[in-house]
Amino acid sequence: MNQDARHAQFMERIERGEKIEATDWMPDEYRKLLLKLIHMHGVSEIMGAFPEKEWVPKAPTLKRKLAIMAKVQDEMGHGQLLLRVAEDLAAPLGKGREELLDDLLAGRVKFHNVFHMESPTWADAGVIGWLVDGAAIINQAALLDTSYAPYARVLKRICAEESFHMQHGENIILTLARGTKGQRQMLQEAVDRWWESLLFFFGPVEVTPAAQRMIDYRIRIKTNEELRQQFLNKYVPRIRSLGLTIPDPHLRYDEKQKKWLYTQPDWEKFGEIVRYNRGPKSEERIGLRRFAHEEQRWVREAMVRAHKMQAV
Amino acid sequence: MTMEQAAQMGLESGYRQALTALLYQLADDELCLGHRDSEWLGLAPDIEGDVAFSSIAQDEVGHAVFYLERLHELGEKDPDSLAFFRGAEAWRNAVLLEQPNGDWARTILRHFLYDLFDDVRTEALLHSSYEPLAQGVAKIRREEHYHLLHLKPWLIRLARAGGDAQERMEQAVMEVWAQLGGLFSLGAEEEEMIHHGLIAWGREELYRRWEDRAKPVFAEAGLKWPGPPSVPEQDGRRGRHTDHLTELIRTMSEVAVGDPAARW
Numbered sequence: 001m002n003q004d005a006r007h008a009q010f011m012e013r014i015e016r017g018e019k020i021e022a023t024d025w026m027p028d029e030y031r032k033l034l035l036k037l038i039h040m041h042g043v044s045e046i047m048g049a050f051p052e053k054e055w056v057p058k059a060p061t062l063k064r065k066l067a068i069m070a071k072v073q074d075e076m077g078h079g080q081l082l083l084r085v086a087e088d089l090a091a092p093l094g095k096g097r098e099e100l101l102d103d104l105l106a107g108r109v110k111f112h113n114v115f116h117m118e119s120p121t122w123a124d125a126g127v128i129g130w131l132v133d134g135a136a137i138i139n140q141a142a143l144l145d146t147s148y149a150p151y152a153r154v155l156k157r158i159c160a161e162e163s164f165h166m167q168h169g170e171n172i173i174l175t176l177a178r179g180t181k182g183q184r185q186m187l188q189e190a191v192d193r194w195w196e197s198l199l200f201f202f203g204p205v206e207v208t209p210a211a212q213r214m215i216d217y218r219i220r221i222k223t224n225e226e227l228r229q230q231f232l233n234k235y236v237p238r239i240r241s242l243g244l245t246i247p248d249p250h251l252r253y254d255e256k257q258k259k260w261l262y263t264q265p266d267w268e269k270f271g272e273i274v275r276y277n278r279g280p281k282s283e284e285r286i287g288l289r290r291f292a293h294e295e296q297r298w299v300r301e302a303m304v305r306a307h308k309m310q311a312v
Numbered sequence: 313m314t315m316e317q318a319a320q321m322g323l324e325s326g327y328r329q330a331l332t333a334l335l336y337q338l339a340d341d342e343l344c345l346g347h348r349d350s351e352w353l354g355l356a357p358d359i360e361g362d363v364a365f366s367s368i369a370q371d372e373v374g375h376a377v378f379y380l381e382r383l384h385e386l387g388e389k390d391p392d393s394l395a396f397f398r399g400a401e402a403w404r405n406a407v408l409l410e411q412p413n414g415d416w417a418r419t420i421l422r423h424f425l426y427d428l429f430d431d432v433r434t435e436a437l438l439h440s441s442y443e444p445l446a447q448g449v450a451k452i453r454r455e456e457h458y459h460l461l462h463l464k465p466w467l468i469r470l471a472r473a474g475g476d477a478q479e480r481m482e483q484a485v486m487e488v489w490a491q492l493g494g495l496f497s498l499g500a501e502e503e504e505m506i507h508h509g510l511i512a513w514g515r516e517e518l519y520r521r522w523e524d525r526a527k528p529v530f531a532e533a534g535l536k537w538p539g540p541p542s543v544p545e546q547d548g549r550r551g552r553h554t555d556h557l558t559e560l561i562r563t564m565s566e567v568a569v570g571d572p573a574a575r576w
Contacts, residue, residue, distance in 0.1 A: 062380070073363055
């Protein structure tokens, strides 16, 4: 069978709603688009552990300490699941776990804008769980119907855990919102800090050529803007019901257009942050990952040696 | 159980004092180590190991909560107050456990040697005259069993891998040994603890049983047995600590002390 016929057959499978498995034939373009998406998703989970990790040693009660430890552990676990999926896709390209993580340190793979940002107070730890994970759930739930079966399977578990995270964050937030004046102020400042990043998180309004190809392959189904609108629908009323304000004087629901109108985030600024790792915390957090990946390489190498010695 | 209830239970003051001291040792050991373990979050040598180590950290903090709750039942302050608002001089953990983690070799070695000690210690508590302690410890031992299963092969493989891994492990043995002896201390209340049947054995027997199990692992790992550890300068069981504990408590309570009256 020639390439064109193979490709046509593959597209028929996609259009019938069939799921693709790792061992199935797939066009290079499909593989590369998937790999780019899942690689970025995986390293974002791992980088996403760091903003909250800063608060693990400082969580203010024992219950919170246990909860945030478990939460950050989940993020690492999601990273592991996603990297396993990415490893299978990357294997024919001669890449494995080490290389996928090398790419992060070398700036060859991006991670979500939100994880480049500062989380200077305990309220930020709450807002990350509540709103950042809330946004992530919307993104990830929309991918549950993806045409790539291994991705869909890990997303199912990830979404279930993320909804716990959202509740964990919400619980921190509710306690602060009902707390002292100082706590409420801390919370408002955190919401102010995260709002613009959250809007950017869903990506540009226009459908880029790469995004269109992903939609063609049914890797993803919804557009960025649809997802952003879903987020606003769900969270604007919740944020306001706590007596918090959203730092956008132009934010309103337009009944005629049946959608939220909002001030555009600074696309250029965040675009640079993500592309060149130029956010306020990018370098520091990549430094932490470098510590884990490069400075601990001796451990992984020792384990390989020990395994070989055992096999002899 | 309130303090009155504790008194009603007929816990005479000598018994209560020895029990309280023992519970603080258990709680503070677990909390210190669980806190240190959690510092590896996101930084462990591989992602699978990161996830596994975090489970261990959570177990340790969970055990600390169990012991702190028992203290509260005896009329001590609530667990959060004890964890976040207690000066270092009131902590009874062994000094070894408040030290920074060091590298992965030292982290693994310290944790394994401590968990082995804790296994011996909790065995000595299985028939404790204080029933809530005996019952809780039986459950805790089931979790700790898995820690040993995880840590022992880590220790052996690192030590046997040769090269820098072996050198680091040998270095870690020297460093850990300097403070290891403090684990076995039961503090000023040792005699009372045994007299009241709270714990089956004192420090010498705890050490003997620990050594019986640690030595074969060292042999398997190809590590030279350094001999019995000396008793460190500061006995944490008597409230004497290094500055590392002060720093640990300061970090841990940073948010909570921001507004001690607030709910968090």
